[in-house]
Amino acid sequence: MSMLVMERDQGEIIAARLAEMLAVAPATVAMTLKRMERDNWIIGTGRKAIHLTETGRQAAFSITRRHMLTEWLLIRILKVPLPMVHDEAHGIEHAISPQLEERMREILDDPKVCPHGNPFPGFESFTSNWIPLVDIPAGEKVIIRRIHEFAEDNPELLEFLINNKILPGSHAKILTILPFNQTIAIEVGGAIITLGFATARYIFAERSERDDLISADQGDSQFSPDL
Numbered sequence: 001m002s003m004l005v006m007e008r009d010q011g012e013i014i015a016a017r018l019a020e021m022l023a024v025a026p027a028t029v030a031m032t033l034k035r036m037e038r039d040n041w042i043i044g045t046g047r048k049a050i051h052l053t054e055t056g057r058q059a060a061f062s063i064t065r066r067h068m069l070t071e072w073l074l075i076r077i078l079k080v081p082l083p084m085v086h087d088e089a090h091g092i093e094h095a096i097s098p099q100l101e102e103r104m105r106e107i108l109d110d111p112k113v114c115p116h117g118n119p120f121p122g123f124e125s126f127t128s129n130w131i132p133l134v135d136i137p138a139g140e141k142v143i144i145r146r147i148h149e150f151a152e153d154n155p156e157l158l159e160f161l162i163n164n165k166i167l168p169g170s171h172a173k174i175l176t177i178l179p180f181n182q183t184i185a186i187e188v189g190g191a192i193i194t195l196g197f198a199t200a201r202y203i204f205a206e207r208s209e210r211d212d213l214i215s216a217d218q219g220d221s222q223f224s225p226d227l
């Protein structure tokens, strides 16, 4: 899944970056990549840029869809709290048959993004108007829409965002941007939160005219994004 996201966002898969993201030794990644190339999921190992083959891409699409549907199932039906659903879904997604996947899609109203706001494969255009917080000018009012897959994969960061109500559906205002400090300050849920550029790059929002909701208690609105 990280490979799919990396190829989607950066145009190629870089082994060194993969090792860093997954916090495993480069040799372990190299071995996994060799095996994936043998199974015809990827091409280009041993060179700098690695790409998914059509077979690999379809397999990655399929597991990503099951992961995202499982996240919704956990939240909506089993009422599992948001901080837990990404990791729990990893344990379940491999056991879901195509028939079950179809049934989940129907019951869950055919979602186009996961509970963190990341697009289902093939629905990337749903998120294309959402802008990284780091690129929004000070003074703008926004609705948070998406916590990028790379942030979703970082439990400490995800917990920080959730504790501070930086979640899909939350209304926020960009207060200050300090390039020399590499930070932005935003107001959300009545509090002022400082984020580093490195984090703000992975939080996407949509511009909004409403400011009456920025300091309000926003309850659970984030679990039913109006999409």
Ligand SMILES: [Zn+2]
Residues within 6 Å of the ligand: 067, 071, 085, 086, 087, 089, 114, 152
């Ligand atoms: Zn996830």
Ligand SMILES: [Zn+2]
Residues within 6 Å of the ligand: 068, 071, 086, 114, 115, 116, 117, 118, 152
């Ligand atoms: Zn998700």
